[in-house]
Amino acid sequence: MTAHVPIRSAETPFGGRQPHAVQKALGMLEAVAQLGPGTTAKEIAAFAGVPPATAYRMLNLLVADGYLVRVPDLSGFALGRRTAELAQAAAESTPSESLHDVMEDLRGCTRFGLHVASFAGSRLRFVDQDPDHEIVAITTLSKSLHANAIGKLMLAHVPGVGPDAELRRLTEFTMCERESLARELREIVSFGYAKECQETRLGRAALAVPIRDSSSFVVGGLYLHGSAAKVQPDPDLVRFLVDGSARLTGLL
Known part of the structure; x- marks a missing residue:
């Protein structure tokens, strides 16, 4: 089984020390989910309310951990495998009505x-x-x-x-x-x-x-x-x- 690497890292300047890092990362994932594949870093930053410089660093981490992927022409981002796994797990944990x-x-x-x-x-x-x-x-x-x-x-x-x-x-x-x-x-x-x-x-x-x-x-x-x-x-x-x-x- 492939080990999952946590987003937060002691080497990341904003990871553990910035109080709203998790909320911002989730907001960026939501931006891609709402805006669709190919969403640019600038669009993600604006949607999530994250400064562009911070957004670029967090996007690189989210891509490295598999939560986002770059589209083939490298112009933007799409949801990755890890995000899909979370969505599937959430759906399976919700019992369907009889x-x-x-x-x-x-x-x-x-x-x-x-x-x-x-x-x-x-x-x-x-x-x-x-x-x-x-x-x-x-x-x-x-x-x-x-x-x-x-x-x-x-x-x-x-x-x-x-x-x-x-x-x-x-x-x-x-x-x-x-x-x-x-x-x-x-x-x-x-x-x-x-x-x-x-x-x-x-x-x-x-x-x-x-x-x-x-x-x-x-x-x-x-x-x-x-x-x-x-x-x-x-x-x-x-x-x-x-x-x-x-x-x-x-x-x-």
């Missing part, structure tokens, strides 16, 4: 029930349910995709998945006309969300937005439900769901 972590945070921002469903294998399955807002008759959602927001979202986005041959009527509000359903599925793709209002269960309304994987394929949905009198597709609620689903990208 799906459940994100959902717990989102649930703290709404009074409605909030759930995550997966469409894996062309099958509707809830993988993260709100413990404080149970979905009554949850199995009905997967059996009657045409009658609920998350089911319609799946019909609209998952190739090869179609409604049942018979569109069963669950309430007086259930959509049972195929032409009307086909039109609504097109609107779901266009508007970015699906809705239901008392179509599966009287008194219940819901909204659903797609959750995508890292390749932008729809792999599930974020499903919000509550009282039919309170859950409406107003812009603020839809935006909350869209922003929430963006945080779940690649986590399902």
